[in-house]
Amino acid sequence: xxxxxxxxxxxxxxxxxxxxxxxxxxxxxxxxxxxxxxxxxxxxxxxxxxxxxxxxxxxxxxxxxxxxxxxxxxxxxxxxxxxxxxxxxxxxxxxxxxxxxxxxxxxxxxxxxxxxxxxxxxxxxxxxxxxxxxxxxxxxxxxxxxxxxxx
Amino acid sequence: xxxxxxxxxxxxxxxxxxxxxxxxxxxxxxxxxxxxxxxxxxxxxxxxxxxxxxxxxxxxxxxxxxxxxxxxxxxxxxxxxxxxxxxxxxxxxxxxxxxxxxxxxxxxxxxxxxxxxxxxxxxxxxxxxxxxxxxxxxxxxxxxxxxxxxxxxxxxxxxxxxxxxxxxxxxxxxxxxxxxxxxxxxxxxxxxxxxx
Numbered sequence: 159x160x161x162x163x164x165x166x167x168x169x170x171x172x173x174x175x176x177x178x179x180x181x182x183x184x185x186x187x188x189x190x191x192x193x194x195x196x197x198x199x200x201x202x203x204x205x206x207x208x209x210x211x212x213x214x215x216x217x218x219x220x221x222x223x224x225x226x227x228x229x230x231x232x233x234x235x236x237x238x239x240x241x242x243x244x245x246x247x248x249x250x251x252x253x254x255x256x257x258x259x260x261x262x263x264x265x266x267x268x269x270x271x272x273x274x275x276x277x278x279x280x281x282x283x284x285x286x287x288x289x290x291x292x293x294x295x296x297x298x299x300x301x302x303x304x305x306x307x308x309x
Numbered sequence: 310x311x312x313x314x315x316x317x318x319x320x321x322x323x324x325x326x327x328x329x330x331x332x333x334x335x336x337x338x339x340x341x342x343x344x345x346x347x348x349x350x351x352x353x354x355x356x357x358x359x360x361x362x363x364x365x366x367x368x369x370x371x372x373x374x375x376x377x378x379x380x381x382x383x384x385x386x387x388x389x390x391x392x393x394x395x396x397x398x399x400x401x402x403x404x405x406x407x408x409x410x411x412x413x414x415x416x417x418x419x420x421x422x423x424x425x426x427x428x429x430x431x432x433x434x435x436x437x438x439x440x441x442x443x444x445x446x447x448x449x450x451x452x453x454x455x456x457x458x459x460x461x462x463x464x465x466x467x468x469x470x471x472x473x474x475x476x477x478x479x480x481x482x483x484x485x486x487x488x489x490x491x492x493x494x495x496x497x498x499x500x501x502x503x504x505x
Contacts, residue, residue: 205320206312207493245497248313278311 162190164255164264166198173267174274175235181268182232185255189225195258196220198231202239206247219258241269241276310497316462317493322486325458327361337361337446338368344443346404346431351439352448355484358435359408361448365433366406374404374431381409387417396424404431411436450483458485459492466496 168183175181185198197219203212215236220229242249251270256263269276312318332340341348350358350365366376377395381387395405405425413421418441425432434442455478460468469477469492481487 205318206315207490207497208319210320210323243311243313245310246312248311250313 162262163188164196164262166253166255166264166266168253168266168268174269174271176272176274177235177237177240177270179235180232181235182230183253184228184230185220186228187223187226187255189257189262191260192225193223193257193260194221196223197254197256197258199254199256200233200235200251201254202249202251204247204249206244208247235270238270240271242279243276244279310499312497315493315496316464316466317459317489317496321462322489323360325360325461327357327364328454328457330454332446334364334368337365338372341365341431341433341445344445346433347426347442348433348445349410349439349442350433350435350446350448351437351444352435353437353483355481355486355488356448356450357485358448361446362406362408362433362435369404369433375400375402377403377405377429379405379407381407381412383412387413387421392421396428399425399428401428401430403429404433405429407432407434409436410434410441411438450478450485452478455483455485455488459488462489463492469495 165186166183167186168181172181185196187196197217199214199217201212201214204210216233218231218233223229239249241251251268252265253268254263254265271277315321350361352358366378370376377398379387379391379395399405407421410418422432422442432442433445436442452475456471456474459474463469474488477488477491481491
């Protein structure tokens with residue numbers, strides 16, 4: 159691990175999971191400074207034609223982590239929304255390890271889906287149907303806390 | 310094409326930095342100081358005003374200023390509560406950034422400006438009109454700028470031809486945001502016309 163780096167290692171190197179599954183891994187860091195805290199966040203974000211949205215599902219805080227260290231973590235994934243890609247919108251889940259008050263951060267994309275594969279609808283449905291899915295998704299995400307997020 | 314792979318997705322276009330044509334970021338920050346920290350970024354829709362505003366915001370923060378941001382658009386007017394919250398948080402020396410100042414009514418603008426001048430230190434706005442505050446810079450676009458930005462975003466993808474880009478630029482009257490949306494749709498559908 160290089161100085162000034164952060165890393166997230168998931169158990170068995172898995173990156174695709176079923177909804178509500180428990181996931182575990184190790185957060186590692188080797189920093190030049192001594193941060194007050196590090197935060198591991200599970201969040202979704204949209205990518206596509208419209209304005210980006212994002213929401214945090216869970217955050218684990220590591221207080222006084224020291225400049226070099228690692229912590230094992232586990233968390234329960236939410237029931238949805240599923241990882242999805244259409245022509246208009248993609249829903250992407252990420253784990254992010256970041257300094258609580260700093261600019262250093264690393265992200266790892268994961269898939270959350272019953273099939274453990276991203277649901278792809280680029281050819282199967284029309285734009286208007288996809289718009290309907292997008293609206294349902296936005297209603298669904300109302301269950302989560304929306305917040306501004308570093309990207 | 311999946312939305313996440315589209316080179317003209319909002320996430321990618323919003324991450325583009327402002328292309329300075331003339332005055333640099335530091336030059337603009339100096340001019341803002343000379344204008345007593347009250348100035349406007351002027352320009353038509355899709356000319357990079359908000360992108361430049363974000364860049365200057367970071368520059369001001371790096372210089373130790375406390376910045377308060379207010380974003381107004383057609384769908385999200387400035388509410389009474391938002392205004393009240395903002396005014397309650399202001400301290401002398403703070404700078405308020407208002408994106409979309411010309412969407413406030415004349416009366417709203419007069420009240421807003423007088424309150425900010427009284428309670429804070431600075432006001433940096435974007436506007437389509439020139440009559441609100443002294444002009445810091447007038448943003449504009451060109452077919453060459455659009456071509457450069459489109460080529461930058463479409464790295465690794467088939468590049469649209471200059472002829473097509475010029476046509477799109479003219480169709481959207483120089484509004485680069487709308488030009489990107491146009492290209493987004495073309496790439497989403499993977500139209501063979503992209504390369505023609």
